[in-house]
């Protein structure tokens with residue numbers, strides 16, 4: 001399976017900037033073996049999907065509600081993302097877990113809702129600075145995996161150590177190898193053989209300079225990229241470093 005390089009644009013870009021960014025990525029995407037995905041704010045999904053029409057770059061949301069519709073002021077349902085052209089959605093990102101109080105149980109419910117709407121979920125897990133300092137990183141990620149994934153799980157995992165997100169600090173290749181190996185074991189324990197095939201992305205300050213070495217680590221199935229996904233040259237350089245599978 002090819003590696004997946006996903007751009008998480010977070011709360012960046014006005015509409016015209018998002019379209020220009022999408023066009024820049026689409027223009028350089030030809031011949032790249034990795035699967036490519038960009039996740040703009042939901043407000044720009046339709047415009048970005050239109051800009052990417054006919055290219056090999058997919059579009060995703062950054063979050064969804066767990067209900068398919070209802071009285072939830074300000075929220076966005078998974079079928080609405082799908083309706084605007086999204087085929088993926090990021091769920092349980094640490095910025096949502098930490099800033100919006102999202103629990104493992106809620107992330108699991110959202111994951112179910114996403115799959116029901118025809119979206120492929122990217123479920124994020126990752127330990128905080130304190131958990132790693134206390135030597136509890138695998139335990140923390142183990143709990144998140146046990147609580148956040150429905151059975152069966154048909155999506156992608158993303159390991160994003162919270163201390164590496166937007167900080168310029170990257171996990172070492174050894175940290176990544178250990179954690180991705182642990183996540184693989186847990187996925188196989190939870191889902192049997194199907195757990196072998198689930199892609200596990202690494203995220204946290206992935207840049208063109210470190211992408212090649214991180215993407216070559218065992219059990220790394222791609223990257224979830226924040227800051228560097230806002231520049232087409234950087235995002236495409238990361239994508240070129242990816243493995244065809």
Ligand code: PGA
Nearest residue numbers: 165166204205225226227
């Ligand atoms: P970063 O963000 O690449 O800016 O560290 C990654 C993410 O939050 O998905």
